Amino acid sequence: MDKYKEYLALNVLNEERITAHTNGGPSQPSTNSFTQPSSPPLSSMPDRDGEEDHESEETISTTQFLVAREEDVEEAKAQFDEITSIHIYTLEPTPLKDLQVLTNCNREIQKEYAHEDPLKDWRQYGTVQNPNVKRRTNRRPPPPAAPVATTAAAKMAPRPSTTTIAKSTEPPPAKRRKSSESAASASRASTPQVDAAAIPPSKLEAKAKAPTLKRDKSDIFKSFAKSKPPKPKKQDTASSAEATPAPEDEPMDDASEDEQEEDFAITAPTVDDKAARQARKEREEALRNMMEDEDEPMEDAPEMQAVAEQQATLIDSKAEEEPEQKEEVTVSGGRRRGRRRVMKKQTVKDEEGYLVTKEEPPVPKKAKAPVSSGSAAKGKKGAKAGQGNIMSFFGKK
Amino acid sequence: MAVADNAESLLQRPSDNAFPILDRVPSSYNPLSTFILPKGEDRHYTQQFADMYFARLARVKPAVEQIAEEAWEGFEIAGETARRVDRVLDVRQGELCWVVGTVYMEMPLKPNILDDLSKEVYTRYTTKLKSLDIRTPDREKYTSPGGKDETMLEDESGRLRLTGQHLQSQMLVTGCIIAAMGTENADGAFEVIDTRIADLPRQPERWERDDEALAIAGKAVKKQRPESGKVAIISGLEISGDTADNLYLDLLTEYLLGEVSSSPGTSDAAQISRLVIAGNSLAHASPIPTRDELATRKGGKKYGYDASTYNPTPTEHLDDFLAALLPSIPITLLPGTSDPANVALPQQPLHHALFPHSREYANRPTEEEASPSWFDSVTNPWEGDVDGWRFLGTGGQPIDDVYKYVAGEDRLDMMEHLLRWRCNAPTAPDTLWCYPFQMQDPLLIKDCPHVYFVGNQPRFETRVIDGPAGQLVRIIAVPKFRETGVLVLVDAETLGVECVQFGTFDRG
Numbered sequence: 084m085d086k087y088k089e090y091l092a093l094n095v096l097n098e099e100r101i102t103a104h105t106n107g108g109p110s111q112p113s114t115n116s117f118t119q120p121s122s123p124p125l126s127s128m129p130d131r132d133g134e135e136d137h138e139s140e141e142t143i144s145t146t147q148f149l150v151a152r153e154e155d156v157e158e159a160k161a162q163f164d165e166i167t168s169i170h171i172y173t174l175e176p177t178p179l180k181d182l183q184v185l186t187n188c189n190r191e192i193q194k195e196y197a198h199e200d201p202l203k204d205w206r207q208y209g210t211v212q213n214p215n216v217k218r219r220t221n222r223r224p225p226p227p228a229a230p231v232a233t234t235a236a237a238k239m240a241p242r243p244s245t246t247t248i249a250k251s252t253e254p255p256p257a258k259r260r261k262s263s264e265s266a267a268s269a270s271r272a273s274t275p276q277v278d279a280a281a282i283p284p285s286k287l288e289a290k291a292k293a294p295t296l297k298r299d300k301s302d303i304f305k306s307f308a309k310s311k312p313p314k315p316k317k318q319d320t321a322s323s324a325e326a327t328p329a330p331e332d333e334p335m336d337d338a339s340e341d342e343q344e345e346d347f348a349i350t351a352p353t354v355d356d357k358a359a360r361q362a363r364k365e366r367e368e369a370l371r372n373m374m375e376d377e378d379e380p381m382e383d384a385p386e387m388q389a390v391a392e393q394q395a396t397l398i399d400s401k402a403e404e405e406p407e408q409k410e411e412v413t414v415s416g417g418r419r420r421g422r423r424r425v426m427k428k429q430t431v432k433d434e435e436g437y438l439v440t441k442e443e444p445p446v447p448k449k450a451k452a453p454v455s456s457g458s459a460a461k462g463k464k465g466a467k468a469g470q471g472n473i474m475s476f477f478g479k480k
Numbered sequence: 481m482a483v484a485d486n487a488e489s490l491l492q493r494p495s496d497n498a499f500p501i502l503d504r505v506p507s508s509y510n511p512l513s514t515f516i517l518p519k520g521e522d523r524h525y526t527q528q529f530a531d532m533y534f535a536r537l538a539r540v541k542p543a544v545e546q547i548a549e550e551a552w553e554g555f556e557i558a559g560e561t562a563r564r565v566d567r568v569l570d571v572r573q574g575e576l577c578w579v580v581g582t583v584y585m586e587m588p589l590k591p592n593i594l595d596d597l598s599k600e601v602y603t604r605y606t607t608k609l610k611s612l613d614i615r616t617p618d619r620e621k622y623t624s625p626g627g628k629d630e631t632m633l634e635d636e637s638g639r640l641r642l643t644g645q646h647l648q649s650q651m652l653v654t655g656c657i658i659a660a661m662g663t664e665n666a667d668g669a670f671e672v673i674d675t676r677i678a679d680l681p682r683q684p685e686r687w688e689r690d691d692e693a694l695a696i697a698g699k700a701v702k703k704q705r706p707e708s709g710k711v712a713i714i715s716g717l718e719i720s721g722d723t724a725d726n727l728y729l730d731l732l733t734e735y736l737l738g739e740v741s742s743s744p745g746t747s748d749a750a751q752i753s754r755l756v757i758a759g760n761s762l763a764h765a766s767p768i769p770t771r772d773e774l775a776t777r778k779g780g781k782k783y784g785y786d787a788s789t790y791n792p793t794p795t796e797h798l799d800d801f802l803a804a805l806l807p808s809i810p811i812t813l814l815p816g817t818s819d820p821a822n823v824a825l826p827q828q829p830l831h832h833a834l835f836p837h838s839r840e841y842a843n844r845p846t847e848e849e850a851s852p853s854w855f856d857s858v859t860n861p862w863e864g865d866v867d868g869w870r871f872l873g874t875g876g877q878p879i880d881d882v883y884k885y886v887a888g889e890d891r892l893d894m895m896e897h898l899l900r901w902r903c904n905a906p907t908a909p910d911t912l913w914c915y916p917f918q919m920q921d922p923l924l925i926k927d928c929p930h931v932y933f934v935g936n937q938p939r940f941e942t943r944v945i946d947g948p949a950g951q952l953v954r955i956i957a958v959p960k961f962r963e964t965g966v967l968v969l970v971d972a973e974t975l976g977v978e979c980v981q982f983g984t985f986d987r988g
Contacts, residue, residue: 143940202807211502213807
């Protein structure tokens with residue numbers, strides 16, 4: 084996106100244009116500073132009831148920063164006793180009716196550069212640095228990532244239409260700094276703008292997709308692992324090492340600590356589009372069918388040994404890739420059903436004392452003997468949930 | 481045009497020269513946890529408020545007695561010497577004596593919940609006009625001019641009505657402790673000749689606590705400390721989230737970060753070592769709606785998250801504002817009336833959950849860290865040592881409340897009296913909501929501060945007051961930033977004060 088560079092070159096750096104801007108650009112607010120011992124609004128104590136004259140009430144010097152439109156500058160200057168400096172605060176293509184609108188520009192800038200680490204990147208802006216600053220050490224990535232990621236789609240769409248705003252946003256940083264510091268200002272105005280326009284989108288997309296990809300992988304390979312232990316073993320261990328925690332850790336990392344968490348839990352699934360989900364479902368379905376077929380005989384084999392044997396033969400027959408992985412398989416219980424895992428929400432207190440909701444895959448249940456227990460539970464439930472019967476309420480008392 | 485002169489220099493490629501980077505003056509910060517309430521189950525609201533008055537009188541009485549003793553020792557009128565009386569009820573008619581007690585002001589206009597209730601019930605039964613607003617209208621002041629207000633002096637034994645010319649010249653509110661000298665007249669009222677108050681308590685030396693801590697730690701007490709910068713105090717940001725919030729706020733940020741002007745302004749900004757925000761950072765975020773809000777609220781009650789009544793934007797803006805400043809300047813944040821904290825004094829710190837960005841700079845709640853937070857969300861009132869000086873500040877509630885019950889407009893006077901009464905909030909628990917303290921009352925001022933600031937006042941004012949033992953206190957009324965655009969700077973070496981004002985030029 085060279086648009087910004089182009090724009091800068093055309094509109095800001097071009098000599099004729101800039102004079103035109105300052106002359107025609109009606110909003111040329113300036114910052115004036117003054118020091119004055121007896122200014123009416125603030126400095127002197129209004130001795131309303133002159134009777135009590137506190138000898139200690141000294142005159143207070145007041146420095147004032149005033150933003151004025153270009154046409155008002157002379158008038159504004161007349162207010163001051165002493166003017167220490169005048170700056171161009173912003174250049175606008177049209178007169179600004181309401182100076183407060185400028186706030187939006189600042190907010191925009193803040194949003195665009197939210198990904199910057201202020202402790203490192205702010206040096207280049209000439210901001211007053213503080214060597215003593217204390218920040219949490221093992222900090223999570225700052226939350227700005229979250230809102231940006233969630234609004235990524237929304238942001239993408241209106242971008243073309245907001246270019247006018249972007250244009251008007253652009254001047255302030257460039258103009259705010261004085262000539263000597265224009266190096267910083269230009270670099271800030273041009274380069275970051277460019278990357279803000281060009282780089283973040285791709286970044287964002289990557290970010291948005293990353294979790295779903297991972298989850299896909301883990302799901303599929305996981306289910307593979309159960310049905311045909313030997314073949315995808317390598318991936319299985321690899322992915323279970325890195326991917327099993329992924330679904331539960333991924334949202335944790337990004338989410339700030341508490342309430343944002345929920346945003347994340349929600350956004351993560353919403354990010355993948357419907358088609359992908361649909362596809363995944365289908366694949367899962369197919370896999371499950373496949374596994375069911377394969378599992379049938381396995382379920383009949385009741386003993387671990389048999390399973391191990393079977394695996395051994397399988398491995399032998401396939402390839403002797405990683406024999407040491409064999410243990411791994413038997414340890415992990417040999418088989419799990421390739422079933423779509425329902426994530427279970429669990430709320431825990433973390434080391435900071437905040438409540439954290441995690442999504443965890445439930446402990447795999449034994450496939451068998453659910454029927455009888457289910458019926459028992461049902462019976463119990465029926466008895467307990469007798470809210471409708473008012474007599475039971477009275478009877479108990 | 482001034483700009484045109486150096487226009488040439490603007491119209492060039494940015495230079496590659498490195499530019500100087502300023503480092504901010506360090507801030508020595510040592511807050512006190514005086515007003516932290518017990519947490520969770522240890523916080524009880526079932527106690528009677530009477531205990532507070534008892535504790536207050538017990539604590540302040542010795543100091544008042546001592547001062548009165550010195551002042552009235554051997555005081556004689558018509559051959560009769562003033563005698564000290566222990567209890568209010570021991571005052572005998574016709575005897576010249578002095579007694580210490582708590583002031584209670586009987587004011588007919590003072591809002592009274594029982595009156596409101598009885599009126600409401602009455603109107604409901606008689607007129608059936610439910611919409612009729614019968615509650616006491618909100619007034620600026622509840623004093624009545626015709627001398628209808630009565631002053632009483634009370635202690636655990638009983639009450640004594642005070643009269644006399646002398647009272648007219650004194651500022652008195654419910655809850656302050658005074659010594660009154662006079663005689664009981666034929667009407668049974670106590671004719672007051674003179675009064676005394678506790679006056680300023682002991683003032684710690686500068687760096688006292690820090691030196692103590694060093695001494696305890698077995699380190700050498702520092703003789704030379706680096707020169708301190710300035711402390712910026714601000715209040716009433718009142719971020720509302722509607723429309724474009726406020727250009728002043730941006731100017732403030734830019735100023736504090738040293739971005740607003742060229743080199744002289746930047747170095748000024750680098751001198752500011754700490755920002756103190758004295759309440760009302762958000763405009764309408766108090767968890768408890770006022771009666772007016774309740775009356776105008778429409779629709780049925782909705783439980784849980786209600787997007788139509790809850791607007792997260794102001795909090796986000798405040799968080800952004802703080803997060804923009806924190807990399808460069810440490811912040812102490814006090815809650816105020818309109819902030820989402822508890823309503824009763826002392827208000828407890830604003831919760832970190834409100835500040836997802838800024839809390840990076842705060843200590844973790846579970847960790848006990850030796851050094852105070854860089855971003856310190858504190859109580860209101862709050863006290864602590866900044867650059868060695870003891871600072872005491874509130875979000876303005878005590879002064880605003882006292883203002884309603886005394887004649888006059890001079891808020892500095894009221895602030896001064898609060899200090900001299902040695903009570904941070906004399907009108908609590910009477911007309912100001914407050915936690916029912918039992919054994920101790922942290923709202924009593926034990927150490928005289930060097931700087932006493934009160935936020936959210938109508939305009940900026942400052943004064944230095946002195947005490948009997950040579951105490952000097954800088955008192956500052958900090959105006960609302962939203963209305964005035966004023967930032968107050970306190971020089972941490974001289975305790976001198978200056979103002980920085982932000983504004984836009986508007987015609988007319």
